[in-house]
Amino acid sequence: MKIAHAEVLVTSPGRNFVTLKLVTEDGLVGYGDGTLNGRELAVVAYLEEHVLPLLTGRNAHAIEDTWQYLYRGAYWRRGPVTMAAIAAVDVALWDLKAKAAGMPLYELLGGESRRGALAYGHASGNDLPQLFDSIREHLDLGYRAVRIQTGVPGLGQIYGVAGGDGDRYDYEPARRSAVALEEVWDTRAYLRHVPTVFEAVRHEFGPELPLLHDGHHRMTPNQAAALGRALEPYDLFWLEDCTPAENPEALRRVRSQTTTPLAVGEVFNSVFDYQTLITEQLIDYVRSAVTHTGGITALRKIMDFAAVYQIRSGFHGPTDISPVGMAAALHLDIALHNFGIQEYMRHSPATLEVFRTSYTFVDGLLHPGSTPGLGVEVDEQASRAFPYSPAYLPVNRLTDGTVHDW
Structure with a gap:
């Protein structure tokens, strides 16, 4: 079961979401979440510019190998942007595997x-x-x-x-x-x-x-x-x-x-x-x-x-x-x-x-x-009615103006 197509969907129905869509040669569709609140477009760029070109033609069943390939193969490891991008691929692959098996993923x-x-x-x-x-x-x-x-x-x-x-x-x-x-x-x-x-x-x-x-x-x-x-x-x-x-x-x-x-x-x-x-x-x-x-x-x-x-x-x-x-x-x-x-x-x-x-x-x-797979499907037509717009969580300062943890 090979990956034939990969694309990133960005929509903002109340909040900004980044979704990876993978399609196999036989037409199965799998979805993964790559949302990183306030830094969404960094993950989009990471996926589109560096990850998607590596996915076409890969065996969709080889989840562990693909995870290690994306984690170790890039040399620069960890960090929220990298790990959110890898997560999007990983979850989409699990969605595909469970759909191919005709089972909910937890099975x-x-x-x-x-x-x-x-x-x-x-x-x-x-x-x-x-x-x-x-x-x-x-x-x-x-x-x-x-x-x-x-x-x-x-x-x-x-x-x-x-x-x-x-x-x-x-x-x-x-x-x-x-x-x-x-x-x-x-x-x-x-x-x-x-x-x-x-x-x-x-x-x-x-x-x-x-x-x-x-x-x-x-x-x-x-x-x-x-x-x-x-x-x-x-x-x-x-x-x-x-x-x-x-x-x-x-x-x-x-x-x-x-x-x-x-x-x-x-x-x-x-x-x-x-x-x-x-x-x-x-x-x-x-x-x-x-x-x-x-x-x-x-x-x-x-x-x-x-x-x-x-x-x-x-x-x-x-x-x-x-x-x-x-x-x-x-x-x-x-x-x-x-x-x-x-x-x-x-x-x-x-x-x-x-x-x-x-x-x-x-x-x-x-x-x-x-439902086989994750049990979530994306209505792409509905998603286009909600374009991305910048949104940020607040910055925390002490009463004297010092930036503080939160």
Whole structure:
């Protein structure tokens, strides 16, 4: 089964998405997600100028060989642009292989390990009443776990928190503009406020509801450790990205000071980012996305490595991952033994006009469905109604103007 044609599709039905389309000589079509939020066109150029010319005539069944060829053959390895491009190819090849076999992809990954994948949604608000309303909305939608993000008194709009303008945060937290907007941040104010929020949420919603929180890399190791300890009475499912994790020493410090579970890796793109964190058991959950970590082939290997150390998955799944990337994650979720939880932000109606999906969300659980392949098809005619336009996530600054992590 040889690849006869390859092209990159760019569309923006609420968000910008990069999709690789592969067509075999016998007419099978496979799709892969190469979206890199705010740097989408860099991946487009990488694919069109450097990868697509290498694909025509290749054996579409040779997924491992193609992955190694694209990773090792370029000499320049890793990095988000390279790994997103490789992921797009890898996922499209898995889609083709499963379609050729007439099976949903998870069957080729070992079959079902569970009935469905527990999902969490994003509840947020500028104040407690808004937050409580958002939590109730998510519970009404069927979620059994929620991420809690909140405004901080004295600060303005904060990334991860829905604004009061009626716009859906999860459809497009990036803003359409030529340059990124800037937000103001105060870590000490945040650290004082967040434990009071979780105390109020537990009082209102009880001890059973799994609660998650994302620190967006904004804390030093000591600050992260202090927050982890302060949140222990509220039994978090996890504290995510509490401090930049590129330096494993930072997680050693946090790990030694708190028993709050830690999730890390949203910005990682290689097993080498995780190596020390996994072998020293400094984290509890792997947060990578299939789309940004070299595809199904690479992320499956990371999770097999993590399983030896009782570390579970918590794959990145916001709406800047296209439905193609979400479906790829779900097939892994269903097949992996060491699945933990799946982030799930619902795509906009416009996005679902372009990407026709077969995955389901019922009683808090996601399932990729039984359609052969990934279970996602792209309506190219519909996609042309949504041309690309620049959009960027905000830049974070401290109150004195210093650029800060987030």
